[in-house]
Amino acid sequence: MRPAEEILAELGELRAGDLPTRGGRTLAYVYDSGLDGVDDLAAAAHAQAAGANGLDPTAFPSLLRMENDLVAAASRLLGGTPRAVGSVTSGGTESCMLAVLAAREGRTEVIAPNVVLPATAHAAFHKAAHLFRVRPVILPVDPVTFRADPDTMTAAIDDDTVLVVASAPSYAHGVLDPIAEIAAGAAARGVRMHVDACIGGWVLPYFRRLGRSVPEFGFTVDGVTSVSVDLHKYAYCPKGTSVLLHADAELRRGHFFADAGWPGYTMLNSTLQSTRSGGPLAAAWAVLHHLGDDGYLALAQASLDAVEVVRAEIEDIDGLRLVVEPNSTLLAITTDGEGLDLFTLADEMGDRGWYVQPQFAHQSSPANLHLTITAANRGGEAEFGAALRHSAAAAREAGPVVVDEGIAAFLEGLDPDALTAEEFGELLAAAGMGGGAGLPERMAEINAMLAIARPALRERLLQEFLGFLYRPS
Missing domain, CATH: 3.90.1150.10 (Aspartate Aminotransferase, domain 1)
Structure with missing residues (x-):
């Protein structure tokens, strides 16, 4: 066996090439409180519970208690009544996906369900629609304010709509959709309304208390049936903790899963995951109690x-x-x-x-x-x-980055559904990444190429790039 100190030293060398997670210099992906001791507390709490498995709350009742505590804290912040329930998930994408799944399963009589989204809704809802076979109805937003239009969204609701979504705030622009008006339209049609407050849910209520004008967006708004809020964002907890809240237990039921049709234990899951380490849960619980x-x-x-x-x-x-x-x-x-x-x-x-x-x-x-x-x-x-x-x-x-005319024409002629490994290799070579050159230090030229690619082609190119990256050495 290799010494533990040697392994940790190697890990430190690997991590040296990453973006910093402390100090406020990485202005995406990470959320830093700037307070000393918070990360150490989270790491210690994570270590205490890392081996516990959230798959079975009867075997690890400490995890059940901590999850209920986190859900209760989120519910209090976002106006939940005593009937409100929730689940702790691995992140905002899982929370949003479960909201779509619960809505679909809550309307099993609908053969071809759809979800009504503003164009600024997070891509997690597109992913949910893709995986759960729910048709996304994506609507334009105001071209200046980038807020969803309540009348447009209400008009798009039909008999097959199982969920309406709005953001508090949207990721791309940081603006709040008119939640109350959209929720009223959804309620009038008897359709569930989800508020994606993954980023804003833990900070905007405090902004309101500090005197900033922030419209209500949680369960105090009539018609809101579910809200997602990430604890690993402005609750400053470690990665891997989000909360999906529902106004009542019946609304949540659709994203629970049970299977007794095999010879092993009866599988019972409250989220998309089965085995769940207790580490992230305990770390979030510790940080919330510490900061208060x-x-x-x-x-x-x-x-x-x-x-x-x-x-x-x-x-x-x-x-x-x-x-x-x-x-x-x-x-x-x-x-x-x-x-x-x-x-x-x-x-x-x-x-x-x-x-x-x-x-x-x-x-x-x-x-x-x-x-x-x-x-x-x-x-x-x-x-x-x-x-x-x-x-x-x-x-x-x-000066501006100019994409070579030949490369631009090559991109224009590519069919995303028929992109070959050879064509992708040509693009990698043009970007200076062919022949095992690895990741470039500067991305402007690559981003300029991606910017002129059609969205469907950009998606395919980035999927190929992801496959290029994830290969064992």
């Missing part, structure tokens, strides 16, 4: 302050602007005109130690850079602003 209501209020204040200062830094840079007025912790940056390439700007920020997430143009939404602001960004706004200013100057000097 006052702690979360203070963290929300820090996040809110950081959003305002970062916004001012962005608006002070010539050529940059926000895509839409923010009313949460998510910002989308775009340019006023030509000469400043967003994908190059992202690379330049990366060179200066900041990760910002490129988002491609879609309908009226221009190409932009996504920023997730957390409490850890408070106090570092000026440093971020300086990096953004210098990056913008460098990107402007470099």
